[in-house]
Amino acid sequence: MSSSIFGPVLSRRFGLSLGVDLVGEGAKKCNYDCLYCELPKAEKVSSIQNAKESSVIADDVKEALQRHTDIDFITLTANGEPTLYPKLFELATLINEFKGSKKLLILSNGSTICDAGVREALGLFDVVKLSLDSALAESFKKIDRPLGINPQKLIGCMKSFRGEYAKTLVLETLFVKGVNDSDEDIKALNDAYKEIRPDRIDLSTIDRPPAYKVERVEEERLRGIASMLDSSLKVSVASRKNENTKVRSFSKDEINYMLRNRPFSFFDIEALYNEESKKLFYSMLASGQIKEQEVAGTKFYWCC
Numbered sequence: 001m002s003s004s005i006f007g008p009v010l011s012r013r014f015g016l017s018l019g020v021d022l023v024g025e026g027a028k029k030c031n032y033d034c035l036y037c038e039l040p041k042a043e044k045v046s047s048i049q050n051a052k053e054s055s056v057i058a059d060d061v062k063e064a065l066q067r068h069t070d071i072d073f074i075t076l077t078a079n080g081e082p083t084l085y086p087k088l089f090e091l092a093t094l095i096n097e098f099k100g101s102k103k104l105l106i107l108s109n110g111s112t113i114c115d116a117g118v119r120e121a122l123g124l125f126d127v128v129k130l131s132l133d134s135a136l137a138e139s140f141k142k143i144d145r146p147l148g149i150n151p152q153k154l155i156g157c158m159k160s161f162r163g164e165y166a167k168t169l170v171l172e173t174l175f176v177k178g179v180n181d182s183d184e185d186i187k188a189l190n191d192a193y194k195e196i197r198p199d200r201i202d203l204s205t206i207d208r209p210p211a212y213k214v215e216r217v218e219e220e221r222l223r224g225i226a227s228m229l230d231s232s233l234k235v236s237v238a239s240r241k242n243e244n245t246k247v248r249s250f251s252k253d254e255i256n257y258m259l260r261n262r263p264f265s266f267f268d269i270e271a272l273y274n275e276e277s278k279k280l281f282y283s284m285l286a287s288g289q290i291k292e293q294e295v296a297g298t299k300f301y302w303c304c
């Protein structure tokens with residue numbers, strides 16, 4: 001039987017991470033059929049059948065940790081949706097017994113958050129990342145093509161989970177051009193984010209060849225979307241390598257003004273500031289004029 005481990009991989013948002021696949025080889029096991037999915041299309045399922053035993057996967061993780069001592073995160077993911085793995089609680093319990101200071105992370109599409117058993121298992125993770133691609137029923141159906149799921153119900157359950165879960169909650173929204181990127185979509189998402197109050201919101205778009213013929217949104221538009229969101233939210237837009245974003249020059253007053261209005265992520269600084277402005281920014285940081293907080297591997301900066 002092959003190992004459940006892949007990586008370590010260097011992720012832009014979560015640092016050095018050891019990937020744990022709960023599904024294994026064969027067709028993907030997912031209850032969504034997202035337009036942007038990079039895995040080949042497969043029949044939707046509501047649970048993962050014939051999965052490996054949790055003790056077998058935990059042994060693979062333990063063995064890999066002995067070889068890769070420098071990783072930041074152990075990331076539970078799947079060739080599909082990891083919360084459909086029926087022994088998630090047992091597996092997270094086993095890994096927590098030996099993981100030491102490494103953080104346990106799960107990347108979920110968020111679809112099972114109304115299930116009390118799943119929420120109990122998610123409570124064992126240091127960081128939970130849930131997807132929320134739309135807060136409007138029509139766009140949600142178009143982009144995620146779910147197995148009978150209503151986004152308003154999901155948003156309510158995500159809010160309840162936030163109330164129960166004191167560790168780090170990250171929401172991710174992936175935008176597809178012409179599908180979930182209208183101003184109406186952004187307004188509804190902003191209301192949902194404010195209700196759920198995650199620690200971080202990741203905005204992204206298609207990065208790898210998708211299963212269907214759909215287009216990514218431009219990075220400028222992603223940044224425009226970020227600027228439309230409530231200024232109290234910590235929003236991260238990860239730059240794509242080689243993306244042609246125009247870097248700019250900012251004075252000390254401009255930097256102060258920007259960071260008083262909303263927190264900026266490390267990726268914003270790297271993508272938008274020219275070399276001179278970066279030097280100024282980091283000198284302000286070193287002298288304590290700018291505050292810094294790391295949220296699940298991504299740094300945010302703001303001024304008071």
Ligand code: SF4
Nearest residue numbers: 030032034037080109
């Ligand atoms: S939730 Fe993930 S695995 Fe499932 S269809 Fe969407 S992108 Fe693919």
